[in-house]
Structure formats: C-alpha cells, structure tokens
Amino acid sequence: MTDETTTTETDETPDAVEPEPTPDDLSGDATEKGGDDPESFPRDYVERLRKEAADARVRAKDRDDLAERLHLALVTATGRLADPTDLPYDEAHLEDEAALTAAVDALLARKPHLASRRPAGSVGQGAMTAAEPVSLLGLMRART
Template identity: 65%
Template structure:
C-alpha cells in the first residue's frame, strides 16, 4: 500500500511461496474490535472511516486534468487583466491605465468602469491624463521672420 498526496493506493500482491493473496478480507483495523453482534450499523460506520482507494492511473489522469484546468484559469485571469487595462486606457481619463485596480464588474458593466475611474480621479486628481495644448516652442516653425539672412547677403539682394 502506498500513499500519495493523501490518497491511498493499494495493489494486491501474491505470496510467491504459498500462492495466496496477502490481502486479508477479514482483517480488523487497528483500534477496532471484532464483534459479530454489532450488526449492519457497526459495519457501515467502519466503512465510513476507511478512505476510498483509487488506482494510480486514475489519480494521475485526474491530476493532469486538474493541471490543465488550472493553466486555463490562469490564462483566463491574465487575459481578463489585460482587457481591464485596455478598457481603462480607452477611456483616456488616466495617465496610466494600471492605476485603477482590477475588478471583474468593470469588464461587464461600462457604467461601473466609468464610475470607478471618476471616483479614482476625484480621490487622486494627479492621476488624470494631461494633454499639451498651445505652442510649446518646439518643432519646425517655418521662416523665422524678416531679419538678415547670410545667404541673401551673399547674393546681394539685401
């Protein structure tokens, strides 16, 4: 008998010298007394305390299946977080969309998402997205004006 992660697994073995099975069907578990007068109720309570035994192949298959489900759930969680970040970024109200914590209700209800963003901005206005407006003094500004130009001076057009 082997025990793996709390699940007992048994395999019947034959005694090579006598050819008999080593599993004793009439064996009394330790701590129990053999009393034939107890009836069916006593027999049922003994079965309830014994853990179920599954073959090793079934246990391994179940573990593999559960591992696949855990990987799927992890992938779904990752995609849900990415979708939440994209939805917050699409509002254009926050400088960094990851500032709003993930909530599944935001994925299903756009009004809840908008309310959460507005609430966050009311509490922390420094997280608001800033837009540059007006002339900031950078970039190509075209011809600068009517001042003297060296090229024109050389041509003699000055």
Template identity: 60%
Template sequence: MTAETIENTEPQDVVEETPEDVEETTEPTTEDAETFPREYVQKLRDESAKYRTRAQQTDALAHRLHEALTAATGRLADPTDLPFDEAHLDDPDALSAAVDALLVSKPHLASRTPRGDVGQGASGGPEGFSLAGALRAGAR
C-alpha cells in the same frame, strides 16, 4: 452511623455493563481501503492541472481586457492605475464611475493629452490660394 456499622459494611461488587448495540471499531487496513489505479489518479491530476492553467490564462486575459477598457476611456495617463475589478468588465457604467472616483481622489492621475485647438500646428485655412488673402496675412 457508628464505627461498628462502618466496619461491617461490605463493598458492593461493581458490575460493568456494556451496551449490546455498541460495535467494536477497527481501523481499516490498506486491504480494506478503497484505492484507485495509479493511471486513473494520474489522469485526474493532469486534468485538474489543465484546468488550473486555463484559469490562470483566463485571469491574465481578464486583466488585459480591464486595462484595455480603461485605456479606451482616455481619462487616465496610465490605465494600470485603476485596480482590477471584474464588475468593470461587464458594466461600462461601473468602469466610468470607478474612473471618476479615482480622479476625484487622485487628480494627478488624469491624462494630460491636450484636446481641441491649442493654437499650434496647422489651422483650417482657406482651401484655395487667394492673392488678397496672402496680402492680408503678410500685412499683420
């Protein structure tokens, strides 16, 4: 192109076309927004607060049950050493396996309650008195 042709060119008019199917969007005003009565909203909030409280109580009871089930095994000195797991509440085998695994990794947590005959206290002696038995016991 030469300099003359560049000067003789006229700018073309740019026509902006908007699609006809585009709708104008407006922000909803407070009059258009869906609102609920204050009493209804308060009722819903109170109801959900009641359910939250009930859920917290259920969680606390589940933790107490877990601790009681762990204590019932008698294998741990402190039943709170076993971390809470909901699976232990439903499956006694899972609870036993968890206690076993804990005792393998931390044997110092085992219960130290003596069991069986440890050589102290009352022993199962004869039921009636026998003079011969008393003489034998004193002869030792």
C-alpha cells in the same frame, strides 16, 4: 528457612481492543496498508484526474492574465487616466461599462493628479486651411 515464592504477572489482557484509526492513519494509500479498499481508484484514472486538474489551473491562470490585460485596455480606451495601471483590477469593470466609468470618476475625484494631461480641442497649433487668409486681428479676437 523462608519460603520464597515468586509470582509472575502477565501484561496480557484477554480482550485487547485496537484503538480507532486517526485521520493520519487514514491518509495513506490503501495499497500501502496491504488491503484492497473498495473506494480506491486505478492509478491511471487518478493520474488522468490530476492532469485535468493541473490543466484547469493553467487555463484559469491564463484567463486571469487575459482578464487583467482586457481591463487595462478598457481603462486605456477611456483616455481619462495618464497611467491606466492606476485603476486596480476589478472583474465588475469587465462586465459593466458604467461600473468602469464610475470607478474612474471616483479615482479622479480622490486623486485628480492622475488625470490625463493630453490637450483636447483646438490649441492653436498644427496645419490650418490655406483657403482663409490669416488675420492676426481675427486670431486675437478669437482668443478673448
């Protein structure tokens, strides 16, 4: 007869070491893991901070919208462009009038067809003073 002996092996190691936590493991809330973390904050405090941050983002967006409207108004006030939206927004134009003028000059040098076509000066139309008699010969001499 043969001797049958069975050997059992165990997978247990006497000094099992837990793996170090990964950043994914640390992303959860401390209360979800069941522990009290001394670096966690009360829920109402966190909600208040989140609300303040959201309000700050809304104010920043409003500020950006107002800054763009101001830029458009400043470009319109120069009267040098037919369409003031042709000059792209730049915050430097709000702070420095010379920078705005230089930007308009540079744009018109590159693209002269964007210039305003509004007539300026006397174009020979409109109401004239009635104190002077109208002289056709005087008008023709003035044009040459």
